[in-house]
Amino acid sequence: MQNRLLKKYSELSTFYREFQLHDLGSLAINRLTPRRGYTVRQNIAYGLKARQRLDLYLSSQTGTKPLIVFVHGGSWQHGDKRGYRFAGEAFTRYGYDVAVINYHLAPEHRFPGYVDDVAAALNFLDQQQGRLGISTERIALIGHSAGAFNIASLLYHPRKLELNVRQNIRTMIGIAGPYHFDYKGDPLAEHAFDPDVPYQQVMPCYFVEKNHIQHYLFLAEKDRIVKDSNALDLQQKLVELDNHCEIRVIPGTGHVSIMGSLSSLFSRFFSTRSAMIEILDRTLKVH
Numbered sequence: 085m086q087n088r089l090l091k092k093y094s095e096l097s098t099f100y101r102e103f104q105l106h107d108l109g110s111l112a113i114n115r116l117t118p119r120r121g122y123t124v125r126q127n128i129a130y131g132l133k134a135r136q137r138l139d140l141y142l143s144s145q146t147g148t149k150p151l152i153v154f155v156h157g158g159s160w161q162h163g164d165k166r167g168y169r170f171a172g173e174a175f176t177r178y179g180y181d182v183a184v185i186n187y188h189l190a191p192e193h194r195f196p197g198y199v200d201d202v203a204a205a206l207n208f209l210d211q212q213q214g215r216l217g218i219s220t221e222r223i224a225l226i227g228h229s230a231g232a233f234n235i236a237s238l239l240y241h242p243r244k245l246e247l248n249v250r251q252n253i254r255t256m257i258g259i260a261g262p263y264h265f266d267y268k269g270d271p272l273a274e275h276a277f278d279p280d281v282p283y284q285q286v287m288p289c290y291f292v293e294k295n296h297i298q299h300y301l302f303l304a305e306k307d308r309i310v311k312d313s314n315a316l317d318l319q320q321k322l323v324e325l326d327n328h329c330e331i332r333v334i335p336g337t338g339h340v341s342i343m344g345s346l347s348s349l350f351s352r353f354f355s356t357r358s359a360m361i362e363i364l365d366r367t368l369k370v371h
């Protein structure tokens with residue numbers, strides 16, 4: 085028991101140390117992120133509650149563009165769309181519009197509240213696409229860490245969520261996501277879930293169904309926070325139902341740095357962005 089507690093403490097310390105660096109790093113990256121090639125509409129309300137806000141990055145390229153919906157991580161208890169200009173810029177330069185959304189945070193809000201927020205944002209984007217100047221005909225969901233769980237749970241949920249655009253979701257890219265784990269007693273996650281509800285009644289692995297979506301699960305080679313088994317277990321469940329799923333490992337990255345490797349500042353040193361653009365171009369763009 086003592087060894088287990090020490091291990092959890094070490095994981096927690098590592099997580100917060102890395103995320104403090106990430107929060108500072110994302111601010112620095114954002115300041116150095118190019119401002120050309122896109123426009124930004126900030127703090128668009130997709131609901132009536134305080135955190136139901138999104139930033140919309142519109143590519144300057146002409147024509148009807150696919151839409152990426154990006155969901156940030158942060159152990160479900162922190163993180164903000166303001167830190168992800170670099171993600172918006174990383175995709176708009178290749179002809180994608182990007183919605184970066186906020187959602188309500190733990191411990192005040194537990195599962196499934198933050199997943200419901202993602203569903204509300206998608207339905208809003210669909211209903212308001214004309215006013216916003218976007219198209220929801222071809223959508224990719226991308227999430228990091230807790231955000232990757234959120235998009236997986238959006239698709240594979242204990243109760244099927246009402247999504248007007250479900251058939252338009254072509255691609256899911258989960259980055260270092262926890263899809264299959266027991267949150268009870270886990271200091272990184274227990275605050276985000278009801279401890280009286282078994283994880284088997286929550287984790288998306290248990291609610292996979294056959295569909296048309298292309299799934300790509302990105303792993304950080306040096307991830308010390310989320311075990312690879314999360315992605316491997318989800319892949320197994322998807323493949324069992326003849327769904328598409330590929331796992332991509334990004335060398336030289338950790339749980340947090342895999343996100344930074346997506347930015348224009350660092351993308352030349354890592355395969356993260358080039359791999360994602362290849363996937364998005366192949367699954368979303370009309371050829």
